[in-house]
Amino acid sequence: MGYLGEGLILEATRLGLGTCWVGGFFRPEVAARLVGTRPSEKVVAVTPVGYAAGRWSAEEKLMTGFGRNHRRKPLAELATGLDQSYWPNWVKVALEAARLAPSAMNRQPWRFEVGKNTITVVVDNLHETYNIPKRLDCGIAMLHLELGALAAGVTGTWEFLPPLRVAMFTL
Ligand SMILES: Cc1cc2nc3c(=O)[nH]c(=O)nc-3n(C[C@H](O)[C@H](O)[C@H](O)COP(=O)(O)O)c2cc1C
Known part of the structure; x- marks a missing residue:
């Protein structure tokens, strides 16, 4: 969810559109109705997409x-x-991109285990906060990591792992 959602966010940004992950402060029942969710599905986050106003309101400045x-x-x-002194360039670029990912309340729950040809994304702990899964944030960081690696000329594959681990990126 985080990985795919961040793909939409980054693509909108590339097109010059404003976005913002919103995991709170929206009405889930209205979003669910608009989307037409099935019983097993839930809307965990939404984003506005559009041209941001040039000037911020007092409320926006405050927020x-x-x-x-x-x-x-x-x-x-x-x-x-x-x-760190042994990290190849692709690891440096990939982790710098992952580090900058957005997360709910900026909690940055991701941790990275660096191996010889691997980076494993791990969640800091299983204590969920703000009613938004930390694995969603980690999915966002996964996309940033993968795009960072790509920018450094490296492609890899992902393997999902059980908690506390999230997934391992292998060259
Ligand atoms: C899953 C998720 C949910 C978020 N929910 C909200 C939200 O409800 N309201 C809001 O203003 N920002 C929300 N954000 C944005 C974060 O607060 C923001 O990314 C973080 O504080 C870091 O700020 P920056 O990305 O502008 O540097 C959310 C971000 C993520 C990834």
Whole structure:
């Protein structure tokens, strides 16, 4: 969900459109009705897509200025395994792209285990917060990681793994 959703977000951004992942502050029953969900399905997040107003309202300034923290954790805090001094260029670029991914309330629940030809995305813990699965955030980071690797000239494959692990990217 996060991986595919972020694909839409990035593509909209490429087209010059504004977006924002919204996991709270929308009415799930209205979204479900609009989408026509089946009984086993749930709308976990939505995004507006469009041209952002040039000027922000006072409420928007308040939400983005005070309510939001744009800081990202350093890789030293997120990555384990192979020492950073041995990372090939593709690992550096892929992890830098993954580190910058958006997450609900900027919680950045992803951790990265770096192997010789692999990066495993791991969730920090199973304590869910804000009623939005952390694995969704990790899916977003997976796409960023994969695109970072691609930008560094590397393609790989994903294997899904059971919690706390999420998935392993292998060259
Ligand atoms: C799954 C998900 C849900 C989010 N839900 C909301 C939301 O309900 N309202 C909101 O203003 N931002 C929401 N965000 C945006 C995050 O708050 C934002 O990405 C994070 O604070 C980092 O800020 P930045 O991406 O602007 O640097 C959400 C992001 C994700 C990935």
